[in-house]
Amino acid sequence: xxxxxxxxxxxxxxxxxxxxxxxxxxxxxxxxxxxxxxxxxxxxxxxxxxxxxxxxxxxxxxxxxxxxxxxxxxxxxxxxxxxxxxxxxxxxxxxxxxxxxxxxxxxxxxxxxxxxxxxxxxxxxxxxxxxxxxxxxxxxxxxxxxxxxxxxxxxxxxxxxxxxxxxxxxxxxxxxxxxxxxxxxxxxxxxxxxxxxxxxxxxxxxxxxxxxxxxxxxxxxxxxxxxxxxxxxxxxxxxxxxxxxxxxxxxxxxxxxxxxxxxxxxxxxxxxxxxxxxxxxxxxxxxxxxxxxxxxxxxxxxxxxxxxxxxxxxxxxxxxxxxxxxxxxxxxxxx
Amino acid sequence: xxxxxxxxxxxxxxxxxxxxxxxxxxxxxxxxxxxxxxxxxxxxxxxxxxxxxxxxxxxxxxxxxxxxxxxxxxxxxxxxxxxxxxxxxxxxxxxxxxxxxxxxxxxxxxxxxxxxxxxxxxxxxxxxxxxxxxxxxxxxxxxxxxxxxxxxxxxxxxxxxxxxxxxxxxxxxxxxxxxxxxxxxxxxxxxxxxxxxxxxxxxxxxxxxxxxxxxxxxxxxxxxxxxxxxxxxxxxxxxxxxxxxxxx
Numbered sequence: 001x002x003x004x005x006x007x008x009x010x011x012x013x014x015x016x017x018x019x020x021x022x023x024x025x026x027x028x029x030x031x032x033x034x035x036x037x038x039x040x041x042x043x044x045x046x047x048x049x050x051x052x053x054x055x056x057x058x059x060x061x062x063x064x065x066x067x068x069x070x071x072x073x074x075x076x077x078x079x080x081x082x083x084x085x086x087x088x089x090x091x092x093x094x095x096x097x098x099x100x101x102x103x104x105x106x107x108x109x110x111x112x113x114x115x116x117x118x119x120x121x122x123x124x125x126x127x128x129x130x131x132x133x134x135x136x137x138x139x140x141x142x143x144x145x146x147x148x149x150x151x152x153x154x155x156x157x158x159x160x161x162x163x164x165x166x167x168x169x170x171x172x173x174x175x176x177x178x179x180x181x182x183x184x185x186x187x188x189x190x191x192x193x194x195x196x197x198x199x200x201x202x203x204x205x206x207x208x209x210x211x212x213x214x215x216x217x218x219x220x221x222x223x224x225x226x227x228x229x230x231x232x233x234x235x236x237x238x239x240x241x242x243x244x245x246x247x248x249x250x251x252x253x254x255x256x257x258x259x260x261x262x263x264x265x266x267x268x269x270x271x272x273x274x275x276x277x278x279x280x281x282x283x284x285x286x287x288x289x290x291x292x293x294x295x296x297x298x299x300x301x302x303x304x305x306x307x308x309x310x311x312x313x314x315x316x317x318x319x320x321x322x323x324x325x326x327x328x329x330x331x332x333x334x335x
Numbered sequence: 336x337x338x339x340x341x342x343x344x345x346x347x348x349x350x351x352x353x354x355x356x357x358x359x360x361x362x363x364x365x366x367x368x369x370x371x372x373x374x375x376x377x378x379x380x381x382x383x384x385x386x387x388x389x390x391x392x393x394x395x396x397x398x399x400x401x402x403x404x405x406x407x408x409x410x411x412x413x414x415x416x417x418x419x420x421x422x423x424x425x426x427x428x429x430x431x432x433x434x435x436x437x438x439x440x441x442x443x444x445x446x447x448x449x450x451x452x453x454x455x456x457x458x459x460x461x462x463x464x465x466x467x468x469x470x471x472x473x474x475x476x477x478x479x480x481x482x483x484x485x486x487x488x489x490x491x492x493x494x495x496x497x498x499x500x501x502x503x504x505x506x507x508x509x510x511x512x513x514x515x516x517x518x519x520x521x522x523x524x525x526x527x528x529x530x531x532x533x534x535x536x537x538x539x540x541x542x543x544x545x546x547x548x549x550x551x552x553x554x555x556x557x558x559x560x561x562x563x564x565x566x567x568x569x570x571x572x573x574x575x576x577x578x579x580x581x582x583x
Contacts, residue, residue, distance in 0.1 A: 013579060069580055074415040076576050090576075097418035109413055127418055 003178055003210045004048040004071060009080035011041040011066050040066040042234035043080060050177075051208040053200075055225035055242070057215060063234040064214040068180050071212070072102055085177055098127060101171035105183035108163055109170055110155045116166045117151045120173060127174035134173060141169040144199045161192035168196060172203065179203075181213040185220055197223050230322075245322065252288045254315040255299050259283040263307035270302060283310075291317075342432070349436030353386065357444060360508075371513040376451025377540060381532045382508045383445030384464075388471025388531050389504035390437040395472065396479040397433075398426040403486035409581030421575050422480070422568075454539050463535050466557070471507075471531030474560050477567040478503065478526065484567070487574030503528040512545045519546070527563065530556025 015038045041063040048054055058064055069075040071084055073093035082089060085099045102109065110119040124134045142148050145165040150158055158166060164184065171179065181200075185193045201224060203209050215221060221228055221242060228245065230238040238245055257263075261283055268277045274290035289299050296314050303309065360382060364375040402425055405411040414424045454460065482496040506514070506522055511533040514522075523529040534553040537544055544552065 066580075069412070072416055074412050075578070075580055093415060094418050094420065097416055100416075102416045104412065107410060107412065109416070 001050045002047050003050045003052075003085060004046075004212065005083045006047070006067075006071070007045050007081040008043045009041060009045070009067070009070060009082055010039070010043045010078045011063075011070060011075060012037045012039045012078045014038075039234050041070070041077075044231070044234070044236045046229060046236060046239060048210060048212065050210055051204065052227060053204050053211040053213065053225050055213055055215065055221040055228040056231065057221065057228060058231040058237075062232045064231060065182055067231070068182055068212065068214065072096070072100060072180060098174060099177050101174070101176035101179045103164075103167050103171045103179070103181045103184050105164065105181070105186040108155060109167055110163070112156045113154060115152045115154055116147070116158070119155060119166070120170060123170055123173055129174050133175060137173050137175070138169070141165075141172070141199075144202060145169065145195055161188050164188060164192065164196065168199065172209075175207070176209065178210045178212070181211065181215075183215055184213065185215065185217050193217070193219070200224055252317050253291050253296070254278070254317075255287045255289065255296055255303070256313045256315065257285045257287065257300070257303050257309055258311040259285070259306075260308035260310050263303075267303065267306040270306075275299065275302075283307075345433045346436045349433055350440060351436075353437045353440040357382070357440065371510045372545070373510045374451070376448050377536070378509065379444050379448035380452060380536050380539070381510065383441050383443075383448050384468060384471070384532045384536070385504050385507040385528075386437055386441030386444060388468050388507075389475050390434040390441060391468075392472045392475025393434045393479060394432055394438070396426055396476045397431040398429045399479045399483040401425075401429045402483035406486050406578070407581075411578060412580055415575070415578070422571055425483070452540060455541065460539055463538050463553070467531055467535035470556050470560050471528070473564060474527065474531060475500065475504065477560075477564045480567050480571060484570045484574045487577050499526055507532040524559070525563075527556060527559040530559065 015036050044063075044067065056064055056067070066075065070077050071082060071089055073089035073091075073096055076090045084096060087096045087099075089096050110116065111122065114122070120134075120138065123129075129137075138147075142151075145168065147165060147169060150162045150166075153162075155163065155166065168184070179200075184200075185196060188196070197220065200211060200213075204211055211224070213220065213225065226241060228238070228240070228242050229236055230245070263280065263283070263285055265280075267280065267285060270287070271277050274293045276288045278286045278288050280286075285303065287299055287303060300309070300312060360378065361375070363370070364378075368374075370378055402411065405414070405425075405428070411425075414421055414428060417424050419427075478496070478500045482500070485496065503522065503526055506518065507528040511519055511522070511529045519529070530553065534544070534548075534556060536542075538550070538553050544550075
């Protein structure tokens with residue numbers, strides 16, 4: 001069953017540029033210097049089936065949040081179609097709200113001055129959650145996320161990690177069929193991140209909740225999302241499995257080699273088809289290489305010919321790098 | 336009540352400010368015996384009704400004051416992800432009883448007015464008084480909403496609207512016929528505050544309308560108010576569709 005269906009969805013924002021400074025500000029009261037349109041989302045299409053967990057990734061300003069805001073009914077698109085749980089979000093916002101849960105990592109959905117439990121009880125009333133479901137969901141969240149130690153603390157006094165756990169509980173009280181998460185682990189420590197990831201996989205397993213998640217954290221994606229969509233400049237550039245993406249296009253690992261002193265400049269001659277010396281900074285050289293055709297010890301032994309190696313570290317390709325390269329056109333985009 | 340002393344101080348301050356307003360009324364009548372043919376008690380009746388309707392309307396729509404900052408910060412997103420009408424949700428997002436002082440004052444002034452004027456009470460007159468105040472509450476709630484609607488476009492609130500909210504409630508505290516034609520047309524037909532105090536008071540006091548409108552004219556109040564609220568509701572929905580959120 002298709003939970004989310006999007007066809008040629010577009011959103012443009014008008015932009016006005018003001019001249020800087022005091023005089024410019026005054027002038028802009030009467031006329032705008034330049035008016036144009038910024039196309040935040042450029043006619044994207046995709047389907048998400050019930051029970052899928054999809055990672056929606058891309059750099060800042062790529063259009064991730066704008067898409068999610070259209071799919072929750074917060075924003076009305078400029079053109080295109082979308083149905084979420086069988087409804088057009090911006091036309092049936094109120095009814096849709098009962099079927100979706102929303103967590104925006106940067107902002108809380110809770111009441112700042114109320115204790116967490118009071119916020120949850122207000123939401124119970126607002127979403128008309130039956131007593132037994134409320135108790136059940138609260139118990140599950142308490143158990144898996146460790147809520148009891150701060151259930152009676154006012155939200156403004158919660159730490160970021162506690163608040164996020166509270167927000168997640170709040171978003172799930174009414175058993176939504178779809179959960180939107182906009183950077184749910186941003187700024188959290190490893191323990192809190194792990195707790196939230198475990199909770200989400202358990203939720204998806206037990207209730208078949210469909211999850212659409214935006215994040216900058218590759219670990220989130222690796223642990224939660226069998227499918228990812230990469231968006232940049234308002235376009236979907238990749239839609240498929242994570243392993244596929246990494247294997248096909250993200251295969252470059254980086255070896256950072258610290259020499260005892262500055263290595264022989266001839267080290268840059270190492271660069272060939274499947275290996276590239278990216279930078280030489282004093283005694284430190286950074287070498288990128290193709291994971292399929294070269295192994296790290298091999299690269300290390302080649303580098304050893306140009307100086308005394310003191311230390312080394314290996315970096316796995318990260319998703320940001322893949323996207324950056326994808327956008328720069330160094331690798332073929334598309335599925 | 337998360338901040339009790341702040342709350343009590345706010346009510347006390349609000350009470351003091353309104354005391355000054357009432358004192359000004361007394362000072363005026365110390366110099367003149369009547370205003371447009373109305374006695375102190377009769378004008379106090381207008382004052383009391385206006386203060387009660389305004390303070391209730393304001394307290395019920397206090398959330399509207401927070402729409403502009405919420406739009407600016409993007410927190411308005413939250414309002415739009417809830418299973419309530421966006422207006423109800425915005426209104427209930429904040430609760431503030433800062434105008435409780437004015438409400439108390441309104442009741443005191445109204446009580447004073449009743450001791451000064453002779454009202455030949457009947458069931459319809461009681462209903463008229465209640466109906467007038469309810470109309471006023473609805474009207475002021477709509478007016479406070481107008482200010483919030485503008486912020487969907489301007490991002491900041493538009494202070495000019497205060498001329499109609501605070502201005503309207505001030506105007507409603509005096510007999511309408513002392514004002515010039517333009518103000519009268521505005522506050523009878525466009526923003527019908529005259530129906531909150533003036534016309535109901537004429538009925539309560541068994542006075543004929545010096546402006547020559549027939550007795551049933553007062554019954555138009557709820558109708559014009561309903562039209563006004565309808566227009567405001569339409570404007571609110573346009574604002575919601577225009578909402579642009581912020582980057583996050």
